Amino acid sequence: MFALEFPPINEILRWSDLFPSFNKIAIITVAAALIGSLIFLLAGNADGSKAPKGVRNFAEAIVEFIEGQIIMPTMGRDGLGWTPFLLSIFSFIYLCNVPGIIPVLQMPATARMAIPLFLSLLVWVVFIGVGFKHQGLGYLKNSLFPPGVPGPLYILVTPIEFISTFLVRPFSLTVRLFANMLAGHILLVTFALLTKELVQGGNIALVPVGILPFFMLVFLTAFEVLVAFLQAYIFTILAAVYIGGAAHPEH
Amino acid sequence: MLTAVVTYGSNGPEVLLSASEGEEGHSSEYTYADCSIIPEGKEPSEKIESLEECDPGPSPIMPEAKELYWGASSFVLFALLMRFFLYPRLRRSMDARYDSIRGAHAEADQARSEAQAEVAAYEAALAEVKAEAAARIEEARATLEQERSTQLAEANARISSARDAAAAEAAAAHEAIRGDIGSAAASVASRTVELAIGRAPDAAAVSSAVEGSMTSGATR
Numbered sequence: 001m002f003a004l005e006f007p008p009i010n011e012i013l014r015w016s017d018l019f020p021s022f023n024k025i026a027i028i029t030v031a032a033a034l035i036g037s038l039i040f041l042l043a044g045n046a047d048g049s050k051a052p053k054g055v056r057n058f059a060e061a062i063v064e065f066i067e068g069q070i071i072m073p074t075m076g077r078d079g080l081g082w083t084p085f086l087l088s089i090f091s092f093i094y095l096c097n098v099p100g101i102i103p104v105l106q107m108p109a110t111a112r113m114a115i116p117l118f119l120s121l122l123v124w125v126v127f128i129g130v131g132f133k134h135q136g137l138g139y140l141k142n143s144l145f146p147p148g149v150p151g152p153l154y155i156l157v158t159p160i161e162f163i164s165t166f167l168v169r170p171f172s173l174t175v176r177l178f179a180n181m182l183a184g185h186i187l188l189v190t191f192a193l194l195t196k197e198l199v200q201g202g203n204i205a206l207v208p209v210g211i212l213p214f215f216m217l218v219f220l221t222a223f224e225v226l227v228a229f230l231q232a233y234i235f236t237i238l239a240a241v242y243i244g245g246a247a248h249p250e251h
Numbered sequence: 252m253l254t255a256v257v258t259y260g261s262n263g264p265e266v267l268l269s270a271s272e273g274e275e276g277h278s279s280e281y282t283y284a285d286c287s288i289i290p291e292g293k294e295p296s297e298k299i300e301s302l303e304e305c306d307p308g309p310s311p312i313m314p315e316a317k318e319l320y321w322g323a324s325s326f327v328l329f330a331l332l333m334r335f336f337l338y339p340r341l342r343r344s345m346d347a348r349y350d351s352i353r354g355a356h357a358e359a360d361q362a363r364s365e366a367q368a369e370v371a372a373y374e375a376a377l378a379e380v381k382a383e384a385a386a387r388i389e390e391a392r393a394t395l396e397q398e399r400s401t402q403l404a405e406a407n408a409r410i411s412s413a414r415d416a417a418a419a420e421a422a423a424a425h426e427a428i429r430g431d432i433g434s435a436a437a438s439v440a441s442r443t444v445e446l447a448i449g450r451a452p453d454a455a456a457v458s459s460a461v462e463g464s465m466t467s468g469a470t471r
Contacts, residue, residue, distance in 0.1 A: 009311045026321035033325035040337035048344025049351065059341060084338040088330040096322075112309075114318035119326065182311065 012189050013112065028109035032095035036088075066090055070237050075244035082243060085126070089119060090236040093177070097228035100185055101221050108228070111181040113174070116235075120173035123239040128166070131246035142249045173238060180231050184224045191217040429465065437461045 018027065043059030046052070052060050066087050071079045096115055100108035109115050131139035143165050144158045191213045198210030284295035286305030299305070309315055437458045444452040 010309060013309050013311055021317040022321065023315075023317060025315075025318040029318075029322040029325040033329035036329055037332050037337060040333065040341060044337060044340035044344065048341075048348050050348075060345060063338075063341065063345070083342075084334040085330060087338060088326070088333045091333075092326050092329055109318075109322065112314070112318055113312060114314035115322040115326075117314050118319055118323045122326075 007193075009186065012186070013107075024105070024107055025109045025112050025114070028096055028099050028105060028107065029115060031099075032092055032109065036091040036095055039091075062091065063087060066236070070233075070240050074237060074240040075247070078247070079240065079244055082240070086236050086240055089123075089239060090232050093119065093235055094228060094232040097181060097231060098225075100181065100188070100228065101224045106188070108181040108185060110177050110231070111185045113178055116174040116177040119177075119235070120170040123173060123242060124166075124170040127169075127239075127242040127246045130243050134247045135249060139246065139249075169242060173235060177231050177235050180227060184220070184227055187220050188217065188224065191220060433458070433461050433465055436465070 039055055040059050043056040046054070046056035048056070063083065067080060067083055070086060070090075071083060075082065093110060093115075096109035098108070099105035100111065128139075131143065135142060144161050145154055146157065146161065149157050194213040195210050195217055198206045198213065281299045281301060282295060283289050283293045283297050283299060283305070285299075289295055289305075437454070440461055441452055441454060441457045444457065
């Protein structure tokens, strides 16, 4: 009978610290910030008067993607001032996601709770701050007492709005990113271990069967490339929606 | 397995820990080798009280302070750099290029409009010249037609007068020849009659007879 012992989740998340309090996740987050800075630094240094190419083309494509596909549909032209913030969020999350499929690293930093939690709390603070800045105390009134609702229904609507706007939003932002990336990581580990056990387990009859999980591993690796982009996009567009909604309640 | 025995004596409660059979003092059967993960810096043969002393690794749910610290620091620095340095530089050069592209487009549009105006002016001038050329050609054609008609009439008149002159000349020549032939015929007839009758006939009668004969011959 064939049996495969899968390591506990804790074990696949455990790494040696390079030095105290600096582990693999810290390396990835620092590298993400450095690589992101380097990309935009090199792009800024390139000759901007000519048609962009190389790293500048890449950086401009990201900027135009953020402005055209995220800010304009959700916040309008007034939201273009938020481009650096949303650009930072998107780039940072993407660069933290991608190491999940980079050999040796093979761990998305966002598959740990810390980064999604921090970014979600930051977005939460920002959109509430924007709400108060643009609407004053009316932000609470507009958020908790949506206009057009019959009076008695506020007993039901106000708690729901409070929970959904002020409690669930940061929670859902965090869990969506964290859980998707962790699930992807676990899937990759699962199929990698299954392939290894089938191929190297010593049973020659099982070696050809090992091709199946290997193909699945390759497919999931390609899928994780898409997921890395998609999760960064979803987080960023939701942040834009929340900030835009707080700045312009009529939207 | 450890067993705690609590007794009350003159000095208060006393606790005595004792091991079950098979156990040696306070030691257990576990070592770090029994852990699924051997904690860093620990020897696998080192004994532990329970498996709870194994390092289970990080919690999959709870955020770790060091990750939070490094992640937040990295992002905040990155966002500040992006806000105050990286993005404005890139945006300025993008805007400058877009402005130059828009300016070039405007110049191109203006040049296109000017070219279109020039083409329209050229076409108008060309149409005017063509119309003038057509008018001149038509005028020349009419003039030529008139001259041709005049010259044709003159030529016809000249031909007609020449024809009349030639006819008159031919008629005169005909009359002259007829007179000569009549004289010759009268002379021959007189000589013939003279030979036949031995005397010369009346010249006037012969001439009249010859004239009459030639006239009736011509009309017959």
